[in-house]
Amino acid sequence: MKQENVEHLFKWLDQAASQMEKNMNMTYLEGLVTAGNWLFDPKDEYSEIVAHMEEPDLNDYKKEEIRKGLQLAILKGMKGATQQHHYITPDSVAIFIGYLVQKFYTQAKQMTIFDPACGTGNLLSAVLNQLSQKVVGYGSEIDSTLIQLAYINANLQKNTIELFHQDSLRPLLLNPADAVVSDLPVGYYPDDQNAKNFELRAEEGHSYAHHLFIEQSLQYTKEGGYLFFLIPNFLFESDQADQLNTFIHKHAHIVGLLQLPKSMFTSENQAKSIFILQKKGQDTQPPKKALLADLPSFKDVHAMNNMLNKIQEWFQKDYH
Known part of the structure; x- marks a missing residue:
């Protein structure tokens, strides 16, 4: 597993979610959902927000690299505002x-x-x-x-x-x-x-x-x-x-x-x-x-x- 793939995906998701939170009146986690959906199926309406960011090519990623990159972004989004049921299994x-x-x-x-x-x-x-x-x-x-x-x-x-x-x-x-x-x-x-x-x-x-x-x-x-x-x-x-x-x-x-x-x-x-x-x-x-x-x-x-x-x-x- 390549740690740099995990980090690259996390940075992309984090930046995209933060931009959407800032520009589209969303929470970070809602921005993360939108960014993840865009990554899976790119849509024109969000292209301006993510255009300047180097998009990860998930065909080059292993499943565990994707899971861990996304998990890091989710953990960041949950920090501070986490209720007990918003808890990720270690x-x-x-x-x-x-x-x-x-x-x-x-x-x-x-x-x-x-x-x-x-x-x-x-x-x-x-x-x-x-x-x-x-x-x-x-x-x-x-x-x-x-x-x-x-x-x-x-x-x-x-x-x-x-x-x-x-x-x-x-x-x-x-x-x-x-x-x-x-x-x-x-x-x-x-x-x-x-x-x-x-x-x-x-x-x-x-x-x-x-x-x-x-x-x-x-x-x-x-x-x-x-x-x-x-x-x-x-x-x-x-x-x-x-x-x-x-x-x-x-x-x-x-x-x-x-x-x-x-x-x-x-x-x-x-x-x-x-x-x-x-x-x-x-x-x-x-x-x-x-x-x-x-x-x-x-x-x-x-x-x-x-x-x-x-x-x-x-x-x-x-x-x-």
Whole structure:
């Protein structure tokens, strides 16, 4: 991967988005959507704004270079004005989840992957870019700016992704997918009426969105399919944890729990783990032993190699 391609694309997108913000009464992120759309399909009305800038030829770019260049621009646009749900999964984590998906689906010739909280599409794209088989992605997102950025992400990388702009906890026009990847939105779900359709609804007050997303994800996963969630470490410590535990054991096998390094997070309360489930089916069985580990810093190459060896060993000895 060429770092200069990442930087060139970022600079072009940043300059174009800034110009559009200044001249067209847009926010930076709206400018970024417009610039990304123009890059994919040049339109005369914006040509004056971008004419003096050296346009990157995306035919010379790898998918990951495009994803990372766009991600840098999105991160800049989100800085300072970021709400909790406007959060991008860290690159190292997204790539590691892609590695895990690859390990669990080595035999699959083609597959479908669904992210029910796809945001800007960064996690879904990072996973798709690491798979060698034919893959179709599906993403759902309620925020209009984020889903437009996900659309740009898919188009510029030429990834086959179908996007749903809706409340992801409402019924989706989607067949169950082979796998699910998702950085779960954490917090309360405001629609108490719709929450009544879920087993994991709260008996009183608002239900936890992160619980409902787990249930919805299992609903849209094929039997025997795997789900890779980024969860808050306090997931099983809440007042509704027993209900969640019972639900998971009823519908899925717990395959693994990999705690991300605490150094990645500004506070203990924000710390996350990768939680791997398999949806129960007629022929499924739990692993002999769940894959449990505290992941080292992704920057520590030696420690990370050791961890990858341990994961490989688990696949050989304890997976089934």
